[in-house]
Amino acid sequence: MPTPTFLVGIDLDHTLISYARGLRRWAETLGITISPGDSLKDAVRQNCWNSAEGDVAWQRIQADLYGPGMNDAEVMPGARAFLHWLDRNRIPAVVVSHKTVFAAAAPDGPNLRETALAWMAAQGLFSPETGLTRERVYFAATRAEKAARIAALGCTHFIDDLPAVFLDPGFPLGVRSVLFAPDGANEDGAWSVVSSWDDAGRRIAHDLELPWHELPTEIHGTPVVNTARLHGGRNSSVYRLDCSDGARYAAKCYESTERMTREAEALRYLNARSIPSIPSLASMDSPAAVVYEFIPGTSPVTDVSEADIDVAMGFIRAINTPPRDGWERSAAEAVFSLSEVEDTIRARTQRLLETPADTPLHDDMRAFVRGTLLGLLAELAPCDPTPLAARGTCAESFRLRLPQCGAPSRWHALLPRF
Secondary structure, eight states: OOOOSOOEEEOOBTTTEEOHHHHHHHHHHHTOOOOTTOOHHHHHHHHHHHSSSTHHHHHHHHHHHTTGGGGGOEEOTTHHHHHHHHHHTTOOEEEEEEOOSSBTTBTTSOOHHHHHHHHHHHTTOSSTTTOOOGGGEEEESSHHHHHHHHHHHTOSEEEESOHHHHHSTTSOTTOEEEEEOTTOOOOBTTBEEESSHHHHHHHHHHHTTOOSSOOOSEETTEEEEEEEEEOOOSSEEEEEEEETTSOEEEEEEESOHHHHHHHHHHHHHHHHTTOSSSOOEEEOOOSSOEEEEOOOOOSSOOOOOHHHHHHHHHHHHHHTSSOOTTOOOOOTTOOOBHHHHHHHHHHHHHHHHTSOTTSTTHHHHHHHIIIIIHHHHHTSOOOOOSBGGGSSOHHHHHHHHSOOOSSOOHHHHHSOOO
């Protein structure tokens, strides 16, 4: 197929398809107790691996889940809405699955690929509303073959529940890797993590500069008559909403519901403390975005005056002035040690390398990251996990970790003077 501007690839098993009912049935059969918060799949698999049969026992369960047990399978919650959103925005999707024709534990059993296709058809996944067809579902006998197929199709994004897919040597560089982890997982420099299809939608929508849900059509009963995308942000998408009474608001769409909720709660807390120089929270009624007071300005800010600096310093003093009762949550990507600072820098560096090739300044950016930034990171001394609060000033602590040479290093030239 011709390579479109965007092509979203999706894994099948445990990503688009939920086997929770079948896994619960096996957990009961094996007498496995699932504790709250535990992964059902991991618990059953680990029980098999700890048994005398080891992986053979797990293969037998997989043969059941993907074969006769497909009657227990369900579409993963939120997946239909995600596919519908892609289709409404004319963004094509493909399914690429690592699935053999027959199960290793049941070579005389049903054809697993045909079983999966029949199940998808029965679930209505091959419909005009999803944009999927049988011809858009690809199977691979090995993980390497799956990675090669993703590359050949030209996927710009790929969503999978297994990190091993993204780590395969053949997995194409530049593909935005999204780990589907309903039971939770840590972010990695090579991929971002989502816990639901709603979060996956927000993440993809952000990359494609589209709203995940419909933007608010009214604010406090007043109709919105015009919307305009405001560029310049990176972690979120921001729109100006013009209401019929002349009022303007800023609607901010987030990559994840967690980030959206945390930032809105923090702003509400700061508003209640009358912290100056921040926008007021107007509405959280929309699932698409948080609506804030609109403050006119320019981005990026190039003409900074002493008055601007005074305002910024006043804000810093205000948020660090006691009392701070009622707020104990940290920022979504807060760091508390130098090792966490470095981990964050490396993760964000990897995201830069995954920027789509058609992005402005893509070649220059990659050259800088690979030729300069990665070299600078390699010069750093081993990480120190000591909390920053126990090390004095962050700037001085970081300066001590830089390479100490006879002449000032390239890192020292980048540091501000304190």
